[in-house]
Amino acid sequence: MKKDLKEIARQFAKSKTLNDFIEYGGVAAAIETADGNIYTGISIDTACSMGFCAEHSAVAEMLKNGEHYIKAVVAVGNDGNAVPPCGRCRELMSQLSKENLNAIIEVKNGVFATLKELMPYDWKEDLDREW
Numbered sequence: 001m002k003k004d005l006k007e008i009a010r011q012f013a014k015s016k017t018l019n020d021f022i023e024y025g026g027v028a029a030a031i032e033t034a035d036g037n038i039y040t041g042i043s044i045d046t047a048c049s050m051g052f053c054a055e056h057s058a059v060a061e062m063l064k065n066g067e068h069y070i071k072a073v074v075a076v077g078n079d080g081n082a083v084p085p086c087g088r089c090r091e092l093m094s095q096l097s098k099e100n101l102n103a104i105i106e107v108k109n110g111v112f113a114t115l116k117e118l119m120p121y122d123w124k125e126d127l128d129r130e131w
């Protein structure tokens, strides 16, 4: 993991209220790809649960640029502290590529785990599918 990955995410973790329905930037994420590029994303929280996580928007940015192999990822809250990815984001990152199970994730400040460690008994392991 690049040393500045969390610093890059912190730049965007600034919660802003757009109106009575939407708040964004409460969480920001930075992904370092196998090619060494960094993509970022922010969370969007809305009424009626239409928002998404920072990791999701960082993944979209990565895919937009033609990459899907994650080397490392970190998400930070407004306070700048690392937060672990939710179950949905873990699943999303794992479905992009089996290789992503080796991605290093800062789950708390200074605490690192692989995506595989966060996903025991992965339902995809025993399927006869390529990914």
Ligand SMILES: [Zn+2]
Binding pocket: 053, 054, 055, 056, 085, 086, 087, 088, 089, 090
């Ligand atoms: Zn999530």
